Amino acid sequence: MSSSTSGTLAIQGGPKSVTTDPGDLFHWPIINKEDEDAVLEVLRHGSMSDTTITKQFEVEFAEWIGLDYALGCSSGTASLHSAMFGCGVGVGDEIICQSTTFWASALQCFSLGASVVFADIDPDTLCIDPDDIEHRITDKTKAIMVVHYTGYPSDMDRIMSIADKYGIKVIEDVSHGQGSRYKGRKVGTFGHVAGMSLMSGKSFAIGEAGIMVTSDREIYERAVAFAHYERYNQDIKSDSVKDFRGLPLGGYKYRMNQLCSALGRVQLKHYEDRIVQIQGAMNRFWDLLEGVPGIRALRPPKGSGSTMGGWYAAKGLYDPDALGGLSVTRFAEAVNAEGTTCGVGINKPLHLHPLLNTCDVYGHGKPTRNAHSTRDLRQPEGSLPVAESIDRHTYTIPWFKHDRPEIITEHANAFRKVAEHADELLADDPGDPGNIGRWSV
Ligand SMILES: *Cc1c(COP(=O)(O)O)cnc(C)c1O
Secondary structure, eight states: OOGGGOSOOGGGTOOOSOOSOOTTTTOOSOOOHHHHHHHHHHHHHTOTTOSHHHHHHHHHHHHHHTOSEEEEESOHHHHHHHHHHHTTOOTTOEEEEESSSOGGGTGGGGGGTOEEEEEOBOTTTSSBOGGGTGGGOOTTEEEEEEEOGGGOOOOHHHHHHHHHHHTOEEEEEOTTOTTOEETTEETTSSSSEEEEEOOTTSSSOOSSOEEEEESOHHHHHHHHHHHOGGGOSTTOOOTTTGGGTTSOTTSOOOOOOHHHHHHHHHHHHHHHHHHHHHHHHHHHHHHHTTTOTTEEEOSOOTTSSOOOTTOTTOEEEEOGGGGTTOOHHHHHHHHHHTTSOOOOOOBOOGGGSGGGTTOOSSOOSSOGGGTTOSSOOOOOTTSSHHHHHGGGGEEEOOOOSSOOHHHHHHHHHHHHHHHHTGGGGSTTOOOOOSOOOBSOO
16 A cells, blocks of 8 residues: 555545645636637627638638538537538438437437437447447448547547448547547548537537538538538539528528637647646546556557547546445545545436437327337347446546646545545445436536
């Protein structure tokens, strides 16, 4: 046992591991005068609904990620909806997506007349299990929706080779992974198109906004046609949409608010430097905990060229069996008592929600999930075992925004101390409650 973590647990009356005030350690996004000036200028000009600044942001964002086109949207939900339409997802089509994710990775497909088939996740990455994709592909499968969950880059080599074999599209949901790299290259650039949230809680945080990126001109033009009426003009030449210019095909308006795009231009200039700080801090935290029983880093192997980007909603992996069966709920309580933050709860598997099982949203006379399908697409409890039990095997860790070794060591010591004293918590462990996941996060 290391000397820094000896002694009584704080939850049992001992001293806390963390004693230093965090200051701005967790504060995000970082807003300086440059950001304020950019937003105020839009306000003073009254140009909130224009697109001139958004178009500049799009050019800069496309260049940063390394693709030809970016389309500013009102939300991540809108960007992914546009990406689905861009790929031609329509009536009777199916997309394949992991069940452990925020609802906006998938639910928009219903309004296109399509449906979703969920795949399980890999318990070591929390991303789609590449071995659980191929057998779900049918002649209706139009796209795989790939989520780089908590910024962990999905296995794009495997996924792209499956997609290529069947001639289906790959849409990347980069809402957690702005700046994450897979084998050295930014995620969002492997599939045919990517969409992502840029809302305030995400790593790239500029308000309520999203962006779609692609190098496929037709996908881009279809997305413009879908929900950007005033940009759906003579520049839009793709055969599938060129005859209907002037009115949005989706009946949606998904334009980005320029308060967001002005802020986005400033944030983008600093983003790489800031995520380098985050990566340094988060890797330092995990390096300090290497080999501690029961807890394990959720990060790609060192030397793989893969990174976690801005470490969105950073999590750790938990093995209760290595800690005498201690529940993650009790573990997290004890860690919190040490003065750091450790939360339980992860996106509850979407396939278990009634919307995906019984709800008839649009009046088809049958569940929307099966509205245009000749077979029952629903997936009962027990069908995706990893997604259904991952809430017991994960917890959140402090999301450091600056690499400050001394205070990060205090936080790491909190986790180490509880793991090393886990046996003292077993006697009064009530166990995990029935369900600790949440659909609304
Ligand atoms: C946040 C999020 C979205 C949706 O983005 P909004 O900007 O909130 O509409 C989509 N997918 C994932 C995985 C997300 O976390």
